[in-house]
Amino acid sequence: AQSVTQLDSQVPVFEEAPVELRCNYSSSVSVYLFWYVQYPNQGLQLLLKYLSGSTLVKGINGFEAEFNKSQTSFHLRKPSVHISDTAEYFCAVMNSGGYQKVTFGIGTKLQVIP
């Protein structure tokens, strides 16, 4: 079994300030990790993914995430947020050992304040 914990349900941040959205996971086997973004009234879009190799992965819109195996974390960061980053962000884990099943966290709503 695998699980994902997003530690903050809502994160307010001022425009141009840095932000970190936290994600921890648990799994008994190797996993792949993803961050998705959901804008209002839309489906989820892939922001970035960690498959293997470098633990720092860069995604679209200036976001990046760092995989930390010892802490089982995959936190999402952006050095300077924009109003357009206001959205809900989902961390997800996929089991690498079998058929593709993805487990999502409950989501973090990022509100960028002008």
Add this chain to the structure above:
Amino acid sequence: NAGVTQTPKFQVLKTGQSMTLQCAQDMNHEYMSWYRQDPGMGLRLIHYSVGAGITDQGEVPNGYNVSRSTTEDFPLRLLSAAPSQTSVYFCASSSGRNNSPLHFGNGTRLTVT
């Protein structure tokens, strides 16, 4: 390139009615799945399919049926709608390889009164 298309976008049902949520993808993806999204609960997997003719249950399958007669289509059927099925439903697909991300439709917002 349409990607994943869901219809309808909105639907209101009365308790006990049945309906089918449609999902189609044009990317020749083997894997398709249905999620429901509820406030504070994130996305929960209802059913998924790893190819035509093959389906399996996810985390919350009760009250829903699926079938996969073609690679492109993966409809979700509500046999007897209940207020607890009020939710936003998302269909997603991927190539099925372990490192491939999911592609999502824009969702169907269902209200059961």
